[in-house]
Amino acid sequence: MSDDVVRIAGPHPEDRCSVSPTRGAAILQLxxxxxxxxxxxxxPASSLSRQSSFLDTGLTGWxxxxPSISPEAAENGALAHPVPDHGDLWWRRWEITDRTAYGVSLQxxxxxxxxxxxxxxxxxDRALKVITEISSQSTDPMxxxxxxxxxxxxxxGLWVDIPNDVLRWESSSSWGGDEPDLDGLWPPGPDRVRHWPVREKAGCAKVFVPWPQxxxxxxxxxxAWLYDWTDRPEGANLGLWLNQGAIPAGQPLDHWAPEPTVGSADSLTVCVEQGTAGLLPSGGHTLMTVVLSLRDP
Structure with missing residues (x-):
């Protein structure tokens, strides 16, 4: 691990995390x-830039x-500038603005x-809280x-339970074949709770679901852990990455990505068309608070 990593110990000796200010304020270990x-x-050995591919950086960190997950061209009418792969924040060097006994703030x-x-x-206590605040410096809504x-x-033996009976494929997914049967890929259990033994599944797409209560x-x-979005707005979604083509179909996954998302797709263009994009007013801000809590098994 590089020297620029900030190590944060929790109140309990079994809880700790590492944050890299030079790599998008990423949580590298948790x-x-x-x-x-x-x-x-x-x-990667090289430094990151706007031209960096998220896949090529090693798929690591939180x-x-x-303002988009997938790359966006300025000509789409929703932006005044192109957006690189996975957005404008993860590849930047962040500045530490505060340190506390159990945390760090960056900007x-x-x-x-x-x-x-x-x-x-x-x-x-036994929970890690991650708060993101985006503040507009623009004269135009975004x-x-x-x-x-x-x-x-x-x-x-990873297991994932998502109590939700509404699933939809992302319309900008890289799935190459016919739209598969979601109930066959990810069958609902009792009370429509979807219990996903991730290690046994390998797909090539991403689903979005309304954020589960x-x-x-x-x-x-x-x-066991609870992963929740505590200040979610109306229309909040969970983007669940099932492979997205980075791992050949038929092979087990080595990681999974549950993504609290303002929007209904990776693409800002698609979200604008679907009316699900957020809107940052001139001089305004938006907050996202995600909490990961240890629970009794």
């Missing part, structure tokens, strides 16, 4: 109750994506998007997609 939750991936200017982004990462983008590890429950190694 240990809860002694279990490492992040997929290690690998860090970052924020804004970055993204002049191409006309915003200032702040990120607070802090332990509170449509946006905002996603909290963790890459959690698969292993140790009660959050996302998952477990590994005999422990």
């Amino acid at each position: 240990t809860s109750d002694g279990v490492e939750l992040m997929d290690p991936g690998h860090l 970052v924020d994506c804004f 970055v200017d993204a002049p191409e998007s006309g915003v200032v982004a702040k990120r607070s990462i802090e332990w509170n 449509p946006f997609v905002l996603a909290s983008h963790p890459l959690f590890a698969v292993g140790d 009660g959050g996302v429950h998952f477990g590994r190694a005999g422990r």
